Amino acid sequence: MTDSVKLIKVRESIQADNDQQAQDLRKELKARKTLLINLMSSPGAGKTSLLLQTTGRLKDEYRMAVIEADIDSTVDAQRLADSGVEAIQLQTDGFCHLDVPMVQQGLDSLDTHVLDIIFIENVGNLVCPAEFDTGAALDVMILSVPEGDDKPLKYPLMFSKCDALIVNKTDFLGTPLTDFDLELLEKRVRKLNREIRIFPLSSRTGEGIKAWTDWLATMAAEHNT
Numbered sequence: 001m002t003d004s005v006k007l008i009k010v011r012e013s014i015q016a017d018n019d020q021q022a023q024d025l026r027k028e029l030k031a032r033k034t035l036l037i038n039l040m041s042s043p044g045a046g047k048t049s050l051l052l053q054t055t056g057r058l059k060d061e062y063r064m065a066v067i068e069a070d071i072d073s074t075v076d077a078q079r080l081a082d083s084g085v086e087a088i089q090l091q092t093d094g095f096c097h098l099d100v101p102m103v104q105q106g107l108d109s110l111d112t113h114v115l116d117i118i119f120i121e122n123v124g125n126l127v128c129p130a131e132f133d134t135g136a137a138l139d140v141m142i143l144s145v146p147e148g149d150d151k152p153l154k155y156p157l158m159f160s161k162c163d164a165l166i167v168n169k170t171d172f173l174g175t176p177l178t179d180f181d182l183e184l185l186e187k188r189v190r191k192l193n194r195e196i197r198i199f200p201l202s203s204r205t206g207e208g209i210k211a212w213t214d215w216l217a218t219m220a221a222e223h224n225t
């Protein structure tokens with residue numbers, strides 16, 4: 001275990017116009033040919049596990065970094081740094097989501113000019129992160145099988161705003177440990193968001209991850225031209 005993680009304690013911004021700042025950041029990163037992806041989920045759905053799998057598979061083709069956000073601790077950034085990925089840890093001091101100025105503080109610590117893809121691991125919850133634009137070009141959420149297939153009914157905004165939904169922990173499917181119905185979930189999600197891409201996968205076994213990384217590669221090619 002190395003102690004190679006840069007830690008930044010961020011505070012809620014007093015600047016009101018987060019949406020305008022998000023548009024400006026998106027434009028700036030498009031011009032720099034850097035794809036920023038905002039990854040959201042409830043605590044423990046598998047954000048860090050998926051980031052480890054994803055960066056591990058794409059490391060020969062893309063220069064990548066991760067901005068981790070947590071209320072406390074540097075555990076997640078350390079896990080990524082230990083795997084060889086550049087990772088910044090933002091500590092939000094009780095705050096439940098990231099806004100653009102917080103993301104900007106993370107970006108300021110990275111050499112964005114040489115990076116093709118930057119992932120944000122947002123604070124774990126399905127409510128507040130859905131309400132704040134981070135300036136990312138893509139919003140991606142994870143729902144894990146043990147959370148249940150009823151979540152689109154309870155947290156519709158999150159499912160409505162995302163470009164892609166990862167259904168993680170599919171290794172639970174078909175076992176007595178869950179009654180999760182993937183078809184029913186897809187029906188519920190499509191009612192909220194017809195265009196969303198859905199990737200069932202297991203960050204544990206690796207099953208289904210290639211479809212996700214292939215899509216990411218297409219998105220990076222489109223964005224970074």
Ligand SMILES: Nc1nc2c(ncn2[C@@H]2O[C@H](COP(=O)(O)OP(=O)(O)OP(=O)(O)O)[C@@H](O)[C@H]2O)c(=O)[nH]1
Pocket residue numbers: 041042043044045046047048049050076123124168169170171172201202203204205
């Ligand atoms: N069975 C199974 N377990 C998984 C899978 N993906 C992650 N896990 C486990 O789920 C737990 C939480 O995973 P994390 O990757 O830390 O989840 P997270 O969303 O980053 O969690 P927070 O950052 O705390 O919100 C860990 O014990 C992982 O090993 C999966 O596909 N299948």
Ligand SMILES: [Mg+2]
Pocket residue numbers: 047048049076121
């Ligand atoms: Mg995590």
